[in-house]
Amino acid sequence: xxxxxxxxxxxxxxxxxxxxxxxxxxxxxxxxxxxxxxxxxxxxxxxxxxxxxxxxxxxxxxxxxxxxxxxxxxxxxxxxxxxxxxxxxxxxxxxxxxxxxxxxxxxxxxxxxxxxxxxxxxxxxxxxxxxxxxxxxxxxxxxxxxxxxxxxxxxxxxxxx
Amino acid sequence: xxxxxxxxxxxxxxxxxxxxxxxxxxxxxxxxxxxxxxxxxxxxxxxxxxxxxxxxxxxxxxxxxxxxxxxxxxxxxxxxxxxxxxxxxxxxxxxxxxxxxxxxxxxxxxxxxxxxxxxxxxxxxxxxxxxxxxxxxxxxxxxxxxxxxxxxxxxxxxxxxxxxxxxxxxxxxxxxxxxxxxxxxxxxxxxxxxxxxxxxxxxxxxxxxxxxxxxxxxxxxxxxxxxxxxxxxxxxxxxxxxxxxxxxxxxxxxxxxxxxx
Numbered sequence: 349x350x351x352x353x354x355x356x357x358x359x360x361x362x363x364x365x366x367x368x369x370x371x372x373x374x375x376x377x378x379x380x381x382x383x384x385x386x387x388x389x390x391x392x393x394x395x396x397x398x399x400x401x402x403x404x405x406x407x408x409x410x411x412x413x414x415x416x417x418x419x420x421x422x423x424x425x426x427x428x429x430x431x432x433x434x435x436x437x438x439x440x441x442x443x444x445x446x447x448x449x450x451x452x453x454x455x456x457x458x459x460x461x462x463x464x465x466x467x468x469x470x471x472x473x474x475x476x477x478x479x480x481x482x483x484x485x486x487x488x489x490x491x492x493x494x495x496x497x498x499x500x501x502x503x504x505x506x507x508x509x
Numbered sequence: 510x511x512x513x514x515x516x517x518x519x520x521x522x523x524x525x526x527x528x529x530x531x532x533x534x535x536x537x538x539x540x541x542x543x544x545x546x547x548x549x550x551x552x553x554x555x556x557x558x559x560x561x562x563x564x565x566x567x568x569x570x571x572x573x574x575x576x577x578x579x580x581x582x583x584x585x586x587x588x589x590x591x592x593x594x595x596x597x598x599x600x601x602x603x604x605x606x607x608x609x610x611x612x613x614x615x616x617x618x619x620x621x622x623x624x625x626x627x628x629x630x631x632x633x634x635x636x637x638x639x640x641x642x643x644x645x646x647x648x649x650x651x652x653x654x655x656x657x658x659x660x661x662x663x664x665x666x667x668x669x670x671x672x673x674x675x676x677x678x679x680x681x682x683x684x685x686x687x688x689x690x691x692x693x694x695x696x697x698x699x700x701x702x703x704x705x706x707x708x709x710x711x712x713x714x715x716x717x718x719x720x721x722x723x724x725x726x727x728x729x730x731x732x733x734x735x736x737x738x739x740x741x742x743x744x745x746x747x748x749x750x751x752x753x754x755x756x757x758x759x760x761x762x763x764x765x766x767x768x769x770x
Contacts, residue, residue: 350515367556368510370543390544394607403584403610409543410611413515414558461606479687480605 352412356381357425365412371405372396374412375422383423383453387482394481397454397461398422404461406480423453426460436460436498443503445494447485454481459495468499471506510547514555519562521666525641527557528662535559535664537580537616540608559615565666573672579615579665586614595676595769596634599626599694602680604687615665621713623654623744624688626680628714631668633676633694633705639667654713673698675728675769679761681708683748691754693717693761695769701725704762709754711742720762730763 352369353362356379363378375381375398384407387395391409398407399421426434433441436456446452455478462469462477469477474492483491493503515536518524527533534553536542538560545551559565565580568589575593577586587601587609603609603617603626617627618638631638631647638645641664650658659665673696680692689708696703702724704717723732738758743751 366512367515368513370510389547391540391608394605397607400610404607405610406607409540411515411539411543411556411558413517414539414560416517458606477606480607 350413352416354415354418354420356420357422367411367413369412370408371398371400371410371412371415371420372407374415375407375420381422381424385450385453387450387454392480392482393451394454394458394478395451397457397481399457399461402461402464404458421457423456426456436463436495439494439498440491443490443494443497445486445491451481451483451485455483455491459491459498462495463499468501469495471496511549511552513546513553515558516555517558517561521562521564521641521664524557524559524562524664525662527555528664530555533557533662535619535662537613537619538582538611539616540604540612541616541620541622559664560613565615565664571669575670575672577614577668577670579667580613581615583609583612583614583617593670593672593676595673595678595694595696596630596670599630599678599680602626602678608687614668618650618668619657619659619665621651621655621657622688623710623713624683624686624690624692624708626678626689626692626707629689629692629694629705629707630670630678631705632714632716633696633703634670634673635696635698635703636671637669638665639669640665644669648716651714654711656713671698677765677769679765679768681757681761683708690748691757691761693758693765695724695762695765697724697728697769702728706758706762709743709758711744717758717762724766728766728769730767732766733759733762 349364385395387393391406396407400418497503532554536556536558566578569576583600583603590597676696678694681690683690691709692707694705704720707714738755740751740755743754745751
């Protein structure tokens, strides 16, 4: 067992966990922050993307011990304390950027990382950045549209189909 | 994940000592190793995480060499290797953004996946792999699929890249894995041209010496027109036959020469 300590969504947290504990397991099982999803568990699908020290990572492919001392942000930190959705979350809702919603936490966290480094991405840049986030419902179209809308860009030029 | 121990040394000396024990294995960014452990394709008792060792990370310039620390991530190379744009572009095309934020150059080279991108850059550049005990020339480092000259417990501390006059990497993506179905790195230096091919061979990354000779005489895409790539020992799987990969080697080489800046 190892004690791990980190900051998650601005709060200091710690826990005694087995060394083999993955960051996503620490978040979901120890901290009970179940917004971060495990899709594939093989680092393909991106449902588990969180930010570690400001960078998007797949939390199923990093041990909790490797995030010792880090600043972690998860989907639970996106909305305001009163439940008001973030700009990105609202854009996903407004543009129907989700259907079943399973991939959405990872999509939002990847999109947030993209907009932090590239505030006005092109459609092609958005699609390239989401190459590690799989969605089986939407065909990606409305996700791309939501991210463009969240970045303050006109989405009327994106074809409806 | 099966039960294991993780140590996080903060100095190279402590990491070397920890790796001296049986059943210990180095953990870089873990983007290949952690999925491998989940599948029980490797099962070390102890993982020695190298990413907490500050001296192993970073990019620096020494004369005409670019030196990249062993635990430098693909994302850091993509944004920081501005003195070697072809290398930066290669790093920016590995995996996906989240993988690039964790995966390391040392981890990629030590693993030596036959379809990984970095081995092509290292071999075409004639780079030197620096470990905690010695320096290994690229031509002596890669020994076949998932096999390198590294000894047990040896740690890649840095990679020294001579910066070429012109270089480019062209990758034909396998879109599901985002590894190279075939990738070709072309580098032109004062000593001639080197061409390294990844993704194609059962024996891992290799130099296409016929193309090197042709391109050293005439650095243009048409210089390789008369050459043929043998399909012998090339990889055949559901994504492509050996003959298809042989064809791609030539096409990617021509594209790399055309795009070399």
